[in-house]
Amino acid sequence: MKDGHGRTIDYLRISLTDRCNLRCIYCMPEEGIDLIEHEDILRIEEIQRIVRVATRIGIKSVRLTGGEPTVRRGIEDLIGDIVSLPEIRNVSLTTNGILLPKMARRLREAGLSRVNISLDTLDRRQYAQITRRDRLPEALAGIDAALEAGLDPVKINAVTVRSLNQDYFDFAKMSIERPLHVRFIEYMPVGESAGFDGLGWGERDVYPSEQLVADINARAVERGFLPLEALDGASGPIGWGPARYFSFSGAKGTVGVISPRSRHFCGDCNRLRLTADGKLRPCLFSDREFDVRAALRTGGEEAVYAVFLEALGEKPDDHHDRVGTERGMSQIGG
Template structure:
């Protein structure tokens, strides 16, 4: 399945819910967002049906997102159902990790292959400030549980925000002794970025990846660590996607950099996104949406297929440095 720019599209990101047990500053306003009614959200069986249709078009990888996907009832059964769909080669998830300790074994048994865990600081007080409600120890326990369960790879996603003054070397060092793949993601202007009800994004808070690589390397040298070097092909984690990966020589994991603004990778985009209420988005930064929920509720697979193909044809060549989207990140699914 190719879009109008010749890119192979084989990856579907599915938001299971707009609800979350965190209120991260870059994801939603402090008061949260107006939650969708239960009837607006795709039902579990509708999501499964959608993946059947998508797989028939060439989708091979599915990532479950939110909000926080683990707060969605029936998520384990959904993972099992999607894993069994012909053509689907892997099912992964992005989560804040809080519920992983009690759920990861069931998720692994159901077929979840890998997980990305969102973590933006290793300082407990700052973690509380960023998430507004979370505890650092809960997310760290989620990382431990994912590794213990044998999910591979386990990636740690850190959004980099200049005004937060995060300790990036401390993050990079997580890759030294355990097979963790730390990825630094440039702060993106998604949602009502500035003004009342906004998430506070401003261009001054964006740390270009090249600057961050230099900074981590300098701090590593000052700490007596070897410099980061490009990761070998064998070191790169499965599903490495848009990240550029580096490693400390001899480390168990890697350090990746995702640069949607300073070095965008639109030319390599391979994905479609579906929101929790069944809207297909051709691009994270685009407000264009195509309703697949109506077709699914009508039991019309041909119509659902048509919606996906229409969205495919509407994928832009790139995001053209667009600032702000009508929906916040938690409503889009990342």
């Protein structure tokens, strides 16, 4: 189905939990957040029913997020159930990678097709600063485990923050020797109004993607590499979405940029978001939510279908440069 602005909506992002084994400074306070009560979290079987209803409005792709989705019990059963739906083309996962060494093969066997691993730095000290946990070796082992399990594509998501002074060229080089797709995502101050801005980051920390690519190319030339070459849409990895992709000559993977601030892609948005407590959000940057959990528990699947239709009709045309939302990223699901 199409939303009120003529966009085909076929992608649903589902937050399985607001819990996480990291405390990233742009996502969650060091002491954590007020966690959702157990009875308010969608049960695995409820998520299964909601996805089944979502296929009726044309949902074909599902991404599981958190918090950290791998800490949710029953995730393998959920993946298997979603994959069994004939309308679903793929199920993917966004994770910090820490538990993948133990879980990647099981997730693949359950039907998971691809994975995005969130990793903002390759420097161990900086990783501990950003995540407030010294677990970089485990995250890197998670990348290895994803590749070994046959997940394809394996994407690395790095949030770019100007004041962190991350080594973007080192990240980009990861795409040369291994089939990794490194994506740089412009920092978005989501949840800033609720105090999730970590070190006081703001608009000055948004690192425009065009400048980022130029800076990577300058470093590449200094180090004796040819600059990145732009790829067309057909040459990118599965799950093209809003990213623009580039590659080094002869590289096994790609380098991508996602530009929600400097180059809006709202006109091509194809997604809805479901929070762990069962709220359907038409837009990441809007606080408008529709209560799917209540509809399911009091009215069944037909009531859920009606909520999906209502949310489709209320999906905004653009985020209109809104900064900050009432809920933080760990509570929304990204």
